[in-house]
Amino acid sequence: MRAVLLGPPGSGKGTQGQKLADQLRVPRIATGDIIRDHIARRTTFGLKIEERIAAGDFAPDEDIIHYVSLRLAEPDAAAGYVLDGFPRNLNQARLFDATGSEETPAIDVVISLEIDEASLIERTAGRLICPKCGTVYQTHLQPPKRAGRCDRDEEMLVRRPEDDPGTMPHRLDVYHMSTLPLTQYYAQQGKLRPVDASGSPADVFHRILFALKDR
Numbered sequence: 001m002r003a004v005l006l007g008p009p010g011s012g013k014g015t016q017g018q019k020l021a022d023q024l025r026v027p028r029i030a031t032g033d034i035i036r037d038h039i040a041r042r043t044t045f046g047l048k049i050e051e052r053i054a055a056g057d058f059a060p061d062e063d064i065i066h067y068v069s070l071r072l073a074e075p076d077a078a079a080g081y082v083l084d085g086f087p088r089n090l091n092q093a094r095l096f097d098a099t100g101s102e103e104t105p106a107i108d109v110v111i112s113l114e115i116d117e118a119s120l121i122e123r124t125a126g127r128l129i130c131p132k133c134g135t136v137y138q139t140h141l142q143p144p145k146r147a148g149r150c151d152r153d154e155e156m157l158v159r160r161p162e163d164d165p166g167t168m169p170h171r172l173d174v175y176h177m178s179t180l181p182l183t184q185y186y187a188q189q190g191k192l193r194p195v196d197a198s199g200s201p202a203d204v205f206h207r208i209l210f211a212l213k214d215r
């Protein structure tokens with residue numbers, strides 16, 4: 001299955017994407033991870049978009065398509081994938097659809113996580129990430145076993161600059177402006193499955209699996 005997970009920052013998209021990928025036995029491919037990797041390695045691409053992300057903006061479409069396509073060409077993605085953070089807008093969606101065929105579409109199903117703005121701001125404010133392995137924690141919903149330390153490697157957890165509550169209204173505006181045409185596009189294709197993203201990660205995952213049953 002080739003699935004896309006849509007959802008605003010703080011909707012639990014990363015966690016749900018990993019759960020779904022594990023369930024389907026396919027890789028979760030997150031543009032955020034690809035981008036962080038480039039920033040960590042100080043590549044030209046990484047340096048270019050570091051500033052934009054800190055300001056609450058996203059990387060250019062052409063770059064994203066290029067780096068995602070490279071990742072999807074790897075053997076582990078042959079049977080399917082769960083895309084997280086891509087496509088981000090209508091332009092990316094159209095370009096990406098053009099890479100598939102009628103027999104093998106680029107995307108089979110699109111899960112859209114839906115949650116109100118107040119809950120999002122609260123969740124994002126408590127979000128911490130491991131700079132070493134990329135695992136995301138949430139101080140209320142998904143705390144690490146030891147406060148401030150990664151469960152996997154004991155690395156000190158940090159808050160990403162883009163999770164600063166001050167940048168959230170701008171990030172949400174950008175998200176909604178670019179995502180509404182995207183959800184309409186997939187709804188027209190009959191691929192969109194809206195899912196209520198409130199409540200615990202287990203509840204939300206249950207709803208996702210239920211939404212996938214009627215395919």
Ligand SMILES: [Zn+2]
Binds near residue numbers: 130132133134155
């Ligand atoms: Zn870690």
